[in-house]
Amino acid sequence: MMKSPIKLVFRKELKDALRDKRSVMAAMSYAFFGPLLMALAFYVLIGQLTDSSDVKIDIEGGEHAPALVAHLEQHGIVERTEPWPSGQQPITLTIDQDWDEHIATAQPARVVLSADFSSQKQRTDIRRVESVIENYSNQLTYIRLQMRGIDPRITQGVDLVKHDKATKGSKAAMLLGGVLIFILLSVFFSGMNVAIDISAGERERNSLELLLSQPLTTDQLVWGKALAASAFAMFGGVLSAILIPVIFTLLPLHEIGVSVSLAWPMILMIIALLVPLALLATALQLFVSFRAKSFKEAQTYISLLLMVPMLIIFGVEFARVKSQILYYLPLTGQHQALLDIIKGEALQYDALALSALLTVGVAVGLLRLISRMLSSEKVVFGL
Amino acid sequence: MIEVKSLQKTFGDVTALDSLTFSAPEGQITGLLGPNGAGKTTCLRTIYGLLKADSGEALIDGIDANKEPLEVRRKIGIFPDKFGLYERLTAREQVAYFAALHGMEGDTAAAAVEEVMRRLDMTAIADRRATGFSQGQRMKVALAQAIVHRPKHLILDEPSRGLDVMSTRILRDLLRELRDSGTSILFSSHVMQEVAALCDQVVVVAAGKVAAQGTPTELCEQTGESALEEAFVKIIGTDEGIAA
Numbered sequence: 001m002m003k004s005p006i007k008l009v010f011r012k013e014l015k016d017a018l019r020d021k022r023s024v025m026a027a028m029s030y031a032f033f034g035p036l037l038m039a040l041a042f043y044v045l046i047g048q049l050t051d052s053s054d055v056k057i058d059i060e061g062g063e064h065a066p067a068l069v070a071h072l073e074q075h076g077i078v079e080r081t082e083p084w085p086s087g088q089q090p091i092t093l094t095i096d097q098d099w100d101e102h103i104a105t106a107q108p109a110r111v112v113l114s115a116d117f118s119s120q121k122q123r124t125d126i127r128r129v130e131s132v133i134e135n136y137s138n139q140l141t142y143i144r145l146q147m148r149g150i151d152p153r154i155t156q157g158v159d160l161v162k163h164d165k166a167t168k169g170s171k172a173a174m175l176l177g178g179v180l181i182f183i184l185l186s187v188f189f190s191g192m193n194v195a196i197d198i199s200a201g202e203r204e205r206n207s208l209e210l211l212l213s214q215p216l217t218t219d220q221l222v223w224g225k226a227l228a229a230s231a232f233a234m235f236g237g238v239l240s241a242i243l244i245p246v247i248f249t250l251l252p253l254h255e256i257g258v259s260v261s262l263a264w265p266m267i268l269m270i271i272a273l274l275v276p277l278a279l280l281a282t283a284l285q286l287f288v289s290f291r292a293k294s295f296k297e298a299q300t301y302i303s304l305l306l307m308v309p310m311l312i313i314f315g316v317e318f319a320r321v322k323s324q325i326l327y328y329l330p331l332t333g334q335h336q337a338l339l340d341i342i343k344g345e346a347l348q349y350d351a352l353a354l355s356a357l358l359t360v361g362v363a364v365g366l367l368r369l370i371s372r373m374l375s376s377e378k379v380v381f382g383l
Numbered sequence: 384m385i386e387v388k389s390l391q392k393t394f395g396d397v398t399a400l401d402s403l404t405f406s407a408p409e410g411q412i413t414g415l416l417g418p419n420g421a422g423k424t425t426c427l428r429t430i431y432g433l434l435k436a437d438s439g440e441a442l443i444d445g446i447d448a449n450k451e452p453l454e455v456r457r458k459i460g461i462f463p464d465k466f467g468l469y470e471r472l473t474a475r476e477q478v479a480y481f482a483a484l485h486g487m488e489g490d491t492a493a494a495a496v497e498e499v500m501r502r503l504d505m506t507a508i509a510d511r512r513a514t515g516f517s518q519g520q521r522m523k524v525a526l527a528q529a530i531v532h533r534p535k536h537l538i539l540d541e542p543s544r545g546l547d548v549m550s551t552r553i554l555r556d557l558l559r560e561l562r563d564s565g566t567s568i569l570f571s572s573h574v575m576q577e578v579a580a581l582c583d584q585v586v587v588v589a590a591g592k593v594a595a596q597g598t599p600t601e602l603c604e605q606t607g608e609s610a611l612e613e614a615f616v617k618i619i620g621t622d623e624g625i626a627a
Contacts, residue, residue: 005484008480008483008484012469012472012476012480015472015476016469016471016472019471019472019512020471202467204467205467205468205469205470206465206466206467207466207467207468207469209428209433209463209464209465210461210463210466210467210525210528212433213431213432213433213456213461213463214456214481214484214485215453215456215457215484215485215486216453216484217453377433377434377435380433381433381434
């Protein structure tokens with residue numbers, strides 16, 4: 001029984017690629033540094049979100065209402081002593097000089113809060129000032145009613161009880177959306193160098209002609225090469241699929257009320273999702289770089305090509321596109337399934353199967369096209 | 384037996400092969416001599432099926448490479464126009480790869496690789512990676528790749544380009560030995576001395592056509608010249624693109 005030429009080509013290309021430090025480094029570094037970078041970004045973000053230091057604002061007329069100022073201070077809102085940073089509008093609380101009189105006569109005591117309410121940066125600060133004042137106002141009301149012998153609960157016509165049904169998982173999904181992009185794109189980045197080397201590289205070092213003159217079909221050649229490059233793509237994919245959840249357990253995500261727990265079956269599911277995608281990524285890259293005359297030329301084309309999956313996933317992510325069709329298509333199908341896995345929602349297995357099938361289908365079509373290309377003297381010899 | 388029958392091939396406006404007809408019988412070294420651009424490489428590429436002729440046919444043991452390329456390629460060993468090595472593989476691995484592509488496996492393959500390595504005196508470099516190989520060492524690897532599966536037909540495109548004297552001698556000795564064991568060898572060259580020293584039969588190609596055919600002595604007789612060089616120049620009509 002003769003060994004299949006596909007297997008021969010696959011094994012040779014894999015051996016060759018594993019000895020290429022540049023290819024191995026490329027696959028590893030993406031899988032390592034991508035998630036690491038994201039972790040760092042999240043670390044800073046969590047720090048900012050859980051910041052509970054004092055809010056420093058300008059307080060005018062504080063002398064009229066020392067009780068209010070004390071109340072503010074108790075809740076972490078203090079008078080500012082340093083100047084405002086440039087580009088930031090001051091937050092100013094002005095207490096009316098008639099404060100005492102209004103309190104004594106049980107009228108609304110006026111306090112003016114002036115700030116740039118559209119400022120993203122100061123929003124939390126303004127919100128905190130507002131809620132402390134509201135809180136103080138409520139206390140005043142209660143006291144006033146009680147003094148008149150009225151049950152303060154009379155003011156509450158409706159008791160709105162808020163149940164936050166956002167699970168920790170769905171908060172995690174929002175957060176992890178960005179990171180998922182890394183897992184999906186890892187199969188596009190990790191095999192890239194190998195794909196270029198075994199196609200444009202083969203042509204550049206003048207070994208393509210001899211290889212094409214051997215007793216194997218171009219189909220067998222293309223499949224052997226595609227599987228080798230896909231193996232590399234998967235290597236990066238598996239690495240980042242394992243690393244990203246691990247890195248997230250090291251982050252203090254519970255501080256912002258997010259829990260990420262990816263059990264092994266989920267990770268295996270993610271890895272399974274990546275398999276058809278790895279084949280598609282490789283097929284696309286081979287298709288482009290077999291047309292290139294040199295390694296450099298192929299690199300240029302492929303870095304442009306990489307924009308496509310990035311744009312698609314980022315587009316879906318940030319434009320919040322919601323359509324069932326997304327579940328069926330290559331790339332977006334895996335993306336949606338990944339989101340469901342993270343959210344802890346039930347997977348749509350039939351949609352998943354269909355998108356995997358379509359992905360493989362497109363990849364096989366592309367590989368057939370490459371095989372046809374390599375049978376054409378125009379492409380091979382650049383006539 | 385390699386037979387080329389009325390091969391016709393044009394690239395755009397350029398006629399590369401113009402009813403080229405010749406044959407390279409078993410047990411003989413046939414030289415394809417011609418100036419640069421005469422169509423030698425085009426002819427060889429058509430024989431192993433990388434190029435498709437517009438008309439005519441190229442047969443290996445009666446099989447047309449255009450119709451059954453894999454059958455033909457199993458029967459031939461190729462030393463191509465440009466041979467690039469896989470820089471990260473050792474000499475042995477490269478030769479073994481081509482043996483495997485030709486369906487050899489296991490001990491048979493290993494023994495064949497070992498034998499061709501010994502024959503070409505390259506055991507010293509067998510387990511070194513190709514990076515840093517000299518031109519001569521590269522030629523040996525390419526040659527080993529071409530003959531490891533013991534093909535009945537050997538096709539070489541300008542095999543002695545850039546080789547030093549020692550490497551050239553190794554190449555010539557090997558070709559003679561293979562001829563004596565019944566291989567039909569076809570090689571292209573634009574170097575007259577080489578063709579004269581090695582070939583049983585010379586096919587002179589100019590502008591895609593056979594300009595003359597015969598043994599070196601016959602060619603001299605046909606042209607009425609005593610020196611081979613003069614004979615070639617007379618046949619081709621110009622000495623452009625020919626090296627002494």
